[in-house]
Amino acid sequence: MAGNPACERFVPLLSPYIDGELAPSERVHVERHLAACRDCTGRSADLRAESGLLRVGLDMAVDDVDFKDFAQKVMARVTPEKPPLIERMRLALSEMFLYQRTAMLSSMATAAVVMLVALPLLLRDGAPEGYAAERMTVKSIQSYQGARVAPVVMETEGGASIIWMVDEQEQAPEPVKNAPAGVSGPPKKLDEAASEELGGELDGQGTQQPAVPAVPPRPTGGAL
Amino acid sequence: MCYGAALLATDDLTLVKRVRSGDQRAFKLLVERYQRKVYAVALGMLKDKEEAMDVSQEAFVKVYKYLDHFKGDASFYTWLYRITSNICIDVLRKRRGGGEQVEFDESQDMDLSEARIGALGSRLGTNPQKSALRKELAEKIQEALATVPEKHRAILLLREIEGMSYEDLARTLDIPKGTVMSRLFHARAKVQKILSDYLELDEAKSGVGSE
Numbered sequence: 001m002a003g004n005p006a007c008e009r010f011v012p013l014l015s016p017y018i019d020g021e022l023a024p025s026e027r028v029h030v031e032r033h034l035a036a037c038r039d040c041t042g043r044s045a046d047l048r049a050e051s052g053l054l055r056v057g058l059d060m061a062v063d064d065v066d067f068k069d070f071a072q073k074v075m076a077r078v079t080p081e082k083p084p085l086i087e088r089m090r091l092a093l094s095e096m097f098l099y100q101r102t103a104m105l106s107s108m109a110t111a112a113v114v115m116l117v118a119l120p121l122l123l124r125d126g127a128p129e130g131y132a133a134e135r136m137t138v139k140s141i142q143s144y145q146g147a148r149v150a151p152v153v154m155e156t157e158g159g160a161s162i163i164w165m166v167d168e169q170e171q172a173p174e175p176v177k178n179a180p181a182g183v184s185g186p187p188k189k190l191d192e193a194a195s196e197e198l199g200g201e202l203d204g205q206g207t208q209q210p211a212v213p214a215v216p217p218r219p220t221g222g223a224l
Numbered sequence: 225m226c227y228g229a230a231l232l233a234t235d236d237l238t239l240v241k242r243v244r245s246g247d248q249r250a251f252k253l254l255v256e257r258y259q260r261k262v263y264a265v266a267l268g269m270l271k272d273k274e275e276a277m278d279v280s281q282e283a284f285v286k287v288y289k290y291l292d293h294f295k296g297d298a299s300f301y302t303w304l305y306r307i308t309s310n311i312c313i314d315v316l317r318k319r320r321g322g323g324e325q326v327e328f329d330e331s332q333d334m335d336l337s338e339a340r341i342g343a344l345g346s347r348l349g350t351n352p353q354k355s356a357l358r359k360e361l362a363e364k365i366q367e368a369l370a371t372v373p374e375k376h377r378a379i380l381l382l383r384e385i386e387g388m389s390y391e392d393l394a395r396t397l398d399i400p401k402g403t404v405m406s407r408l409f410h411a412r413a414k415v416q417k418i419l420s421d422y423l424e425l426d427e428a429k430s431g432v433g434s435e
């Protein structure tokens with residue numbers, strides 16, 4: 001690197017030396033070396049000249065530039081005029097379709113699949129179907145026209161339903177069905193009329209009384 | 225003191241707080257405060273005036289956009305220069321098609337023996353009368369800077385233009401202080417060699433030994 005072997009140690013320190021970045025002890029060492037070494041004195045003078053030249057050179061280049069509108073241009077970019085919300089949404093959508101069509105289409109397809117899966121799951125509780133449903137409701141019980149029995153539905157404290165078939169001709173009523181709540185499975189056939197409308201768990205809710213006397217004329221029998 | 229004059233004397237961090245609270249004028253002042261230096265860094269990095277102008281604007285726009293990310297534990301200008309030099313490095317990478325630039329091998333010492341020791345110092349000195357030579361060499365600076373790897377160039381520019389301390393440079397560029405020292409040394413040696421060669425050539429052409 002240099003004729004004087006000591007320079008090898010000091011040359012890398014000349015740059016931080018002219019920048020005033022050396023620790024005081026290192027600075028003293030460098031200054032002692034500079035006092036004894038003409039080459040390193042020349043090198044540090046070169047570094048100072050180069051440093052000044054860089055500043056002058058870039059200053060001169062910047063002096064040629066007109067910064068009159070610079071700040072305004074920046075401000076215009078950071079605070080653009082906001083169009084109305086609908087216009088911005090329309091623009092955003094059109095840009096998305098224009099530049100991210102694939103992503104949009106795949107997102108929409110994913111959303112459609114999710115809806116197809118989620119909707120039946122969400123609606124399942126509202127409209128149970130079939131005997132396997134967890135909870136079912138007696139909607140109505142009625143006998144066919146000309147039948148000789150009329151159904152009477154009663155509810156127990158436990159939520160189970162009791163359906164009595166009352167003989168309209170004062171015959172002893174025939175116990176038909178007791179389906180405790182929460183039990184799945186098809187209700188036993190009461191008779192042709194009753195079985196038509198029974199759809200599931202007999203919890204008494206939504207029970208619609210047929211046009212029979214609210215109190216059976218003379219319930220003479222029944223069974224749970 | 226009127227509001228504008230009061231703002232002019234306000235420090236960077238206070239202006240940043242004002243911008244965050246919606247004061248657009250405070251941001252304009254920050255732009256005006258640093259526009260020249262940011263442009264000088266960009267010009268030194270890119271060598272192209274129009275590109276440097278675009279990058280300078282982009283740097284301020286980015287600063288505004290991400291102002292909430294500025295923690296305030298470092299100086300505003302170190303953050304601003306970091307953004308500027310990063311944008312410049314991105315532009316340079318795009319320019320050469322995304323490839324990495326070959327860096328100096330910093331484990332090897334620069335051979336300074338070929339450079340004419342003291343040539344720059346003796347011809348320029350501190351004499352303002354030599355402004356013609358300064359101007360001529362100042363133009364050569366751009367060319368010399370372009371030969372320095374971009375990371376070294378960024379350090380050299382930030383040191384010379386902004387006068388950043390090694391501590392600030394380390395923080396701005398997220399590198400150890402020792403790396404700052406080493407890169408600065410190599411960058412200076414490279415620029416110095418080109419300028420010295422130019423001076424030597426100039427002397428040989430004019431047949432003048434020294435001034």
